[in-house]
Amino acid sequence: MSLLVSYLEHAAAVFPSLLRGAVITVEVTTFSICFGLILGTIAAFGKLSKRSFFKVPSIVYIDFIRGTPLFVQILLFYYGIPGLITAATGQIFRIDPIIAGIVVCSINSGAYNAEIVRAGIKSVDRGQMEAARSLGMTDRQAMKDVIMPQAVKLIIPPLGNEFIALLKDSSLLAIISVHELSKNGMLYVSKTFAAFPTYISVALVYLALTMGISRILAYIERRLGVSDRSE
Numbered sequence: 001m002s003l004l005v006s007y008l009e010h011a012a013a014v015f016p017s018l019l020r021g022a023v024i025t026v027e028v029t030t031f032s033i034c035f036g037l038i039l040g041t042i043a044a045f046g047k048l049s050k051r052s053f054f055k056v057p058s059i060v061y062i063d064f065i066r067g068t069p070l071f072v073q074i075l076l077f078y079y080g081i082p083g084l085i086t087a088a089t090g091q092i093f094r095i096d097p098i099i100a101g102i103v104v105c106s107i108n109s110g111a112y113n114a115e116i117v118r119a120g121i122k123s124v125d126r127g128q129m130e131a132a133r134s135l136g137m138t139d140r141q142a143m144k145d146v147i148m149p150q151a152v153k154l155i156i157p158p159l160g161n162e163f164i165a166l167l168k169d170s171s172l173l174a175i176i177s178v179h180e181l182s183k184n185g186m187l188y189v190s191k192t193f194a195a196f197p198t199y200i201s202v203a204l205v206y207l208a209l210t211m212g213i214s215r216i217l218a219y220i221e222r223r224l225g226v227s228d229r230s231e
Contacts (some may be wrong), residue, residue: 006197007196010194014198014201017185018201024179025180025181031102032101032105033109033162035106035109036107036113037110037159040109044113044114049064058114061114070169073107074100077103078104082094105228113162116155119158121148124147129143132146132147144225162218167210175188
């Protein structure tokens with residue numbers, strides 16, 4: 001009983017700090033998934049393109065990001081590139097940790113989103129494009145008005161999974177001192193040495209966030225299903 005009381009006391013004490021960290025975690029993840037979706041859509045069309053000057057850079061970008069750990073990408077972007085610029089210019093160059101975190105998570109997410117968008121477009125029956133072209137539409141009009149509306153519904157579930165995965169992976173930003181959820185938990189442990197109650201509280205906050213996002217995505221999918229049936 002005393003152990004439970006002790007845990008609850010620690011959980012109550014660390015909660016305000018974890019709440020601030022959770023806000024930063026959600027903000028970084030939301031911005032990253034939005035920018036990553038834009039980047040991923042461009043890369044997806046690049047990979048689908050028949051023009052090599054557009055297709056090759058997209059393939060290189062997707063393969064490099066998907067083939068290297070996010071942890072290494074964070075270190076490369078936050079320490080490696082500023083070090084290179086400092087050496088080249090002679091002026092000390094630093095990047096704000098949160099800005100660096102959003103940029104590197106956006107770049108990372110963009111590569112995975114590119115494959116999600118590309119798979120969604122490829123999943124639409126080829127006959128849809130041929131039917132649109134037979135009606136006199138250009139390739140661009142057919143893609144915008146016929147293919148993409150169907151592809152968007154197909155990419156929402158995997159895009160939701162990417163959002164949840166990125167939210168959890170954002171804990172790696174603690175290495176560059178972004179005060180997100182995990183970092184705030186680590187700072188609290190360094191002051192109190194209460195590792196178990198703190199980290200179990202961190203895990204529970206992550207669980208609450210991911211479950212909340214899952215429910216929102218399920219609601220969106222149901223809404224899309226309702227709209228289909230009403231058409």
